[in-house]
Amino acid sequence: xxxxxxxxxxxxxxxxxxxxxxxxxxxxxxxxxxxxxxxxxxxxxxxxxxxxxxxxxxxxxxxxxxxxxxxxxxxxxxxxxxxxxxxxxxxxxxxxxxxxxxxxxxxxxxxxxxxxxxxxxxxxxxxxxxxxxxxxxxxxxxxxxxxxxxxxxxxxxxxxxxxxxxxxxxxxxxxxxxxxxxxxxxxxxxxxxxxxxxxxxxxxxxxxxxxxxxxxxxxxxxxxxxxxxxxxxxxxxxxxxxxxxxxxxxxxxxxxxxxxxxxxxxxxxxxxxxxxxxxxxxxxxxxxxxxxxxxxxxxxxxxxxxxxxxxxxxxxxxxxxxxxxxxxxxxxxxxxxxxxxxxxxxxxxxxxxxxxxxxxxxxxxxx
Numbered sequence: 330x331x332x333x334x335x336x337x338x339x340x341x342x343x344x345x346x347x348x349x350x351x352x353x354x355x356x357x358x359x360x361x362x363x364x365x366x367x368x369x370x371x372x373x374x375x376x377x378x379x380x381x382x383x384x385x386x387x388x389x390x391x392x393x394x395x396x397x398x399x400x401x402x403x404x405x406x407x408x409x410x411x412x413x414x415x416x417x418x419x420x421x422x423x424x425x426x427x428x429x430x431x432x433x434x435x436x437x438x439x440x441x442x443x444x445x446x447x448x449x450x451x452x453x454x455x456x457x458x459x460x461x462x463x464x465x466x467x468x469x470x471x472x473x474x475x476x477x478x479x480x481x482x483x484x485x486x487x488x489x490x491x492x493x494x495x496x497x498x499x500x501x502x503x504x505x506x507x508x509x510x511x512x513x514x515x516x517x518x519x520x521x522x523x524x525x526x527x528x529x530x531x532x533x534x535x536x537x538x539x540x541x542x543x544x545x546x547x548x549x550x551x552x553x554x555x556x557x558x559x560x561x562x563x564x565x566x567x568x569x570x571x572x573x574x575x576x577x578x579x580x581x582x583x584x585x586x587x588x589x590x591x592x593x594x595x596x597x598x599x600x601x602x603x604x605x606x607x608x609x610x611x612x613x614x615x616x617x618x619x620x621x622x623x624x625x626x627x628x629x630x631x632x633x634x635x636x637x638x639x640x641x642x643x644x645x646x647x648x649x650x651x652x653x654x655x656x657x658x659x660x661x662x663x664x665x666x667x668x669x670x671x672x673x674x675x676x677x678x679x680x681x682x683x684x685x686x687x688x689x690x691x692x693x694x695x696x
Contacts, residue, residue, distance in 0.1 A: 339437070339459045344664075346449060352658070361656050365683050367674040368660040369561070370496065370526075370637045374611060376559030376594070377604040383597035387590045395589035402567075402587075405596045410539050412569050418578045421586045423525050423553035423566030426578075427490070428454045430521050430549055430568075433577040434487055435460040442481045443490040444472040446498050446665050448523065451490040460487075470631050470639075470667075471500030474510040481518050489514070492523040494530070497662045497672045499633025504536030511545050519574065521549045526635040528557035528605055529612055534634065539569060546571035549578075556636060557608050558598045563591035612636045615675035622685040626692060631670075639672045648691060655687040 333341055352364050399419040407414060420426045427450050435441060437459030443451040445467045455462040463484055465477045472491060481489050491510075493502045511520065522538060538550055549570040555561040565587055568578065598604070616638065623630050623640050630640035642648045645668050649661040652671075660672040673684060 337459065339456055343453060343456055346453060347664075355653070355658065359654065361654075364656045364658060365676065365680045366658045367676050367680060367684055368658040368672075370556060370635065370674045371561050372557060372559035372608055372636075373615075373674075373676045373680060374559060374604070374608055377598045377601035379597040379601045379604075380558070380560065380594040383593040384590050387593035390589065393589070395585050395587065395592060397584045399587055399592055402565075402592045402596045402599075405599045406567060409599060410569070412539060412542070413572070415572045416542070416569055416575050418568040418570065418575050418582065419587045419592075420566040420568070420582070422555055422564040423523065423551050423568075424450050425564075425582075425586060426549075426551040426566050426568040427451065427521060427523065428457070429578040429582055430488065430519070430551075431455055431458050431460070432581045433574075434519055439488075440484050440486040441488040441490065442477050442484070442486045444477060444492075444495070446470050446495070446667060447472070447490065448492050448496050449664060451492075455488075467498075469500070470498040471495060472502055474502065474506055478510055478514055482515065486518055489518060489520045490523065491520060492525070494526045494634040496526065496635060497637065497639050497660065497665055497667070497670075498631050499635045499638055500631065501530070501534060501634040503534070504538075507536075507538070508541070511541065511548065514547070516545075516547050519547050519549060520545075521551055523551045525551070525553045525556055527552060529609060529636050530634055531613070542569060542571065546574070549574060554595045554598060557605050558595070559604075559608070560591070560594055560598060563588075563594055565591045565595040611677075612675050615678065615681050618678065618681045619673065619675060619685065622681070622688075626685075626689060637672050637674045639667065639670045641669050642671050643669055643695075645669055645671050651691045651694070652684075652687050655690065657684050657687045659684070 352366050403414045403417050431454040435458045439460040441455040442463045445464050452462040463480050465480050551568045554565040628640050645661045662670050662672050
């Protein structure tokens with residue numbers, strides 16, 4: 330028998346998320362060495378030394394189950410942001426936050442709204458619970474908030490996903506635009522504001538979304554330690570929300586979804602503000618380096634507020650494979666309905682230079 334038939338139709342029709350391959354595996358497959366990975370928006374500086382020290386200490390008690398409530402990490406977050414423990418949810422990366430929101434508040438037949446070219450997990454999390462996803466056409470590869478609000482109201486959606494900055498396009502929504510959206514949206518429609526790349530915003534673009542929680546009990550703010558904090562391999566995310574909303578998300582959360590080493594590392598990383606500033610500055614310089622390089626090569630790109638940039642290249646998959654042969658891993662984004670684009674993460678200066686050099690060579694071959 331076909332055991333796939335035992336799963337519900339909405340599960341069978343899911344197209345699985347395709348992560349990038351590890352460097353070691355690709356080096357074996359291609360027979361090359363010194364591959365530069367600029368595909369997954371990881372922190373090229375690694376993580377904070379404070380986090381490394383906390384991990385070593387936490388390993389001593391690895392035989393014990395982690396704190397299922399994550400008290401120390403929640404306490405550190407509370408001191409930083411002024412949010413009470415009962416308004417927090419901890420997760421196995423911010424992906425977990427998106428899935429917990431969907432599991433807690435969507436059922437078969439319900440609807441969720443998100444933008445075209447937005448993070449792939451939004452439709453996956455929606456479909457996995459049997460709900461219907463509504464993808465709203467974008468404006469210049471960014472969210473059309475007016476159209477999203479209209480779709481949510483007319484379709485009686487329960488949930489709206491917004492990424493700011495957005496992955497993979499890097500587009501940004503101002504505080505004014507977001508507040509106008511929240512004020513115009515009925516309070517019975519929940520909004521997940523995904524701020525995975527929040528720490529990369531320039532000073533003039535930053536806003537205090539946490540303070541909005543008191544005015545908008547339908548707001549869920551999702552963040553992660555995977556990007557600027559450099560803990561992608563540990564998978565630590567968190568959400569701030571109304572206490573009742575957080576309660577529902579915690580009811581469907583696995584009891585020990587954030588391991589003890591991850592909790593200790595995240596708690597320590599939160600203290601190392603100097604490391605985050607260093608990360609931000611490196612990213613700013615790298616963004617200038619890559620955008621200037623793309624400009625010299627005559628390539629169009631989408632201005633980005635994250636730690637990555639998407640650029641137009643023609644046959645994205647063909648160019649991706651050729652760059653791979655030259656030892657540079659980037660991200661094809663045809664699955665985001667952007668087959669002519671590639672996304673490249675900002676790396677160290679030498680890594681960015683290797684990417685630009687390889688890109689120049691590839692373009693020369695196709696001229």
